Amino acid sequence: MTKAATLQQALTRFLDPTGLDRQRQRVCTHLLACRTEAMGGMVLQCSDCAHVQPHYFGCRDRHCPQCQGRAIEQWAERQQANILPVRYYHVVFTLPHSLNGWVQLHPEVIHRLLFQSAWQTLRTFGRDPKRLGGEMGMIAVLHTWGQNLSQHVHLHCLIPGGALGDDGRWRGAHSNYLFPVRALSCHFRGHMVSALRKAANAGDLHRVNRPGDVDAQLNTLMATDWVVYSKDCLEHTHTVVR
The missing domain is CATH 3.30.70 (Alpha-Beta Plaits)
Structure with a gap:
């Protein structure tokens, strides 16, 4: 199960979304939309076989593990060097x-x-x-x-x-x-x-x-x-x- 699916299941089964404040509702919306059609994107096409692959944009929310994972790694590498x-x-x-x-x-x-x-x-x-x-x-x-x-x-x-x-x-x-x-x-x-x-x-x-x-x-x-x-x-x- 993907992280987005797990979050959606939790919101549906265990949490009342209306009980979250505006900031947390916004974060959940971003995480659910991350790298989906909702964020928009581009279409990549192979010039040899004509295979088409959609590429959707990330949400860039600081709470998103998909978007911030690399940033976290880069930060840790800088600290390790110091x-x-x-x-x-x-x-x-x-x-x-x-x-x-x-x-x-x-x-x-x-x-x-x-x-x-x-x-x-x-x-x-x-x-x-x-x-x-x-x-x-x-x-x-x-x-x-x-x-x-x-x-x-x-x-x-x-x-x-x-x-x-x-x-x-x-x-x-x-x-x-x-x-x-x-x-x-x-x-x-x-x-x-x-x-x-x-x-x-x-x-x-x-x-x-x-x-x-x-x-x-x-x-x-x-x-x-x-x-x-x-x-x-x-x-x-x-x-x-x-």
């Missing part, structure tokens, strides 16, 4: 599910602040002279869904295990987790909540418009334990990239 001969760490920053509603209302704002807060957290720890005392680096990929297809916004980070000091010398990390995850999660939470408050005050979260919602949500977030995962990937850095 891997340094040092120990690497896989760190994941996860947003609490109580923020899912805000993510749906303002995905661009929340995702941008997630990247900024994760990087600011790592950079602060890296520049601490009691830790690495230098400038770090990071490759980060945003995931918005979990393996069970529920909304689960988190950032996967592949981090070289060390920092470049102001003197130009490399200072390598030696622990199995890069930095203490409890300290990372507390700093990440504080920076993200502060950034959300600034965004709300600036009007960037204007769709959150019920009185008291912003303060109530931010107070709840500060009282919640945030999840940060960290582990070294000394033996499988290239696998983590893929």
Whole structure:
């Protein structure tokens, strides 16, 4: 069964298409139409045997595995070429599910602040002279869904295990987790909540418009334990990239 047929079967048997928001309905429409007559195309004809072969265009949707497969491979190849001969760490920053509603209302704002807060957290720890005392680096990929297809916004980070000091010398990390995850999660939470408050005050979260919602949500977030995962990937850095 093709992927399009599987999607169509799922929409018909298990999902109510009217229950999907407009964006997800559009994505499903693109995936079902990809490389079919609905997308238009061209006709190729052999000059020797006159065999005719239609060639339909792709949907170019970023969620489409047919259209984006090659782009993913090219991205992975570029990252593989930049891997340094040092120990690497896989760190994941996860947003609490109580923020899912805000993510749906303002995905661009929340995702941008997630990247900024994760990087600011790592950079602060890296520049601490009691830790690495230098400038770090990071490759980060945003995931918005979990393996069970529920909304689960988190950032996967592949981090070289060390920092470049102001003197130009490399200072390598030696622990199995890069930095203490409890300290990372507390700093990440504080920076993200502060950034959300600034965004709300600036009007960037204007769709959150019920009185008291912003303060109530931010107070709840500060009282919640945030999840940060960290582990070294000394033996499988290239696998983590893929």
